[in-house]
Amino acid sequence: MISPESRSGRPEPAGERSRRAAAPLLVIVGGRDALxxxxxxxxxxxxxxxxxxxxxxPETGHLLREQSLPILGFLRVSEEGGHHA
Structure with a gap:
C-alpha cells in the first residue's frame, strides 16, 4: 500500500507515515477486502x-458499514487521554 507522495515527492509506504504519527491510530480492516x-x-x-x-x-469487504460506534468510542477514549486495547 502506498500513501500519497511524501515530502520528498516520492511515494512512501503508508506504514511509514503511520509509524511516525504521534496521535492514537484506529485502523479498521475488512477481511474480505478485494482491493x-x-x-x-x-x-x-x-x-x-x-x-x-x-x-x-473478517466477514467484511472494502466498504465498512456500521462502524460509527466503534469510531466514536475510540475518539472518546483518545479525547479523555485513555489507552486503547
Missing part, C-alpha cells in the same frame, strides 16, 4: 505501528 491484502495489512500494522488499534472484521 488489498487485508491479512498482510493487519500483520504489518500490528508489527510496525505499536500505537495502532487494529479492528479486523
Amino acid at each position: 488489498l491484502d487485508s491479512q498482510e495489512t493487519r500483520r504489518r500494522l500490528e508489527r510496525t505501528v505499536p500505537h495502532a488499534t487494529v479492528r479486523f472484521l
